[in-house]
């Protein structure tokens with residue numbers, strides 16, 4: 001019997017050390033929102049990531065039958081659409097997640113396709129996939145993260161004003177870098193080379209040197225306060241740096257990752273703001289709840305702020321060394337043109353916004369429907385979707401099938417289905433959903 005194009009999913013949650021504890025974790029609350037989930041949230045246990053998709057490490061299931069979404073897609077490739085299944089096989093091209101971040105994640109990057117194949121062949125235990133992992137994060141609550149290298153002038157400023165940093169980078173690499181950073185014009189490749197040398201110098205520090213310089217850094221931050229690092233830079237002032245150094249030191253002790261703060265942009269996102277990271281872009285998320293969508297892969301190359309397997313030389317070698325101001329790291333949503341709002345939705349200021357990164361595997365639509373009866377009707381699309389409700393309640397319908405949906409509920413929507421979302425919240429309240437999809 002053909003599988004209905006709309007069915008509810010039961011999704012699993014991964015407990016990594018950096019996750020929020022107990023019910024503070026949105027990932028835990030959403031996973032537990034499904035009646036059959038055999039999940040009793042433990043107050044002192046960290047719950048980091050809710051996974052929604054067909055990735056074998058934590059495959060989502062059809063709530064009613066208990067069958068995996070992977071099996072159902074394999075048997076009913078029309079759920080994916082012919083172009084998607086022909087290009088990506090009988091599985092979802094994306095992995096959709098909710099992350100609840102209590103402590104900083106690892107200093108990390110995700111390998112491009114070619115490097116992913118090499119790492120997977122060499123070390124399948126630590127690199128379980130042969131696929132790239134470009135990723136997008138959309139803030140559900142206020143979010144902090146380290147994303148991409150700072151403008152070179154900012155790194156030069158820190159090398160000139162934070163002695164423990166300059167010591168670990170090395171005097172020669174530091175002065176070479178500062179000279180390259182200050183050179184007007186100059187070719188991009190040699191600037192990126194100087195950045196790689198300085199960053200590589202930092203990351204190759206001995207543990208004794210790190211212990212010694214961390215102690216000096218924390219003491220300096222405490223004693224200088226807002227004057228730390230000569231007051232910092234416009235994007236990250238001295239007092240913010242003091243708080244971050246102190247917080248990360250409290251979380252990870254003597255860890256090289258704390259010094260990486262001076263090389264990477266410190267980004268804050270308000271709910272609805274987003275950032276996109278291409279493969280090989282360095283980052284480390286610091287706090288907050290986010291929706292995350294990525295190509296279907298779990299390959300992470302780590303170099304600090306983690307008890308997990310680190311592969312520092314691979315990380316230093318693989319990075320893009322792209323550098324840019326914070327605002328160039330953010331991703332601006334646009335109004336989604338393929339959804340029709342009814343009169344109630346229009347009058348209540350509802351919005352359906354598209355986050356569309358420059359890759360094929362996924363896009364995400366965030367729907368904010370305000371007030372009872374606000375409705376969004378989505379044009380059928382040729383490809384699979386997963387919808388999660390992160391706030392409020394309403395109904396989700398495809399054809400004759402109509403179900404209640406509320407915070408934490410997750411549905412799979414098959415290709416070519418005409419999806420309707422309708423709010424059931426009060427006048428001043430919001431019914432919020434995120435829909436990840438692939439359409440070729």
Ligand SMILES: NNC(=O)[C@@H](O)[C@H](O)[C@H](O)COP(=O)(O)O
Pocket residue numbers: 016049097105106108135283285292294300302306308
């Ligand atoms: N930036 N976010 C991601 O890449 C997530 O999808 C990953 O699953 C986490 O980063 C994994 O981080 P750890 O390996 O636990 O340090």
Ligand SMILES: [Zn+2]
Pocket residue numbers: 108109110135283
């Ligand atoms: Zn990542």
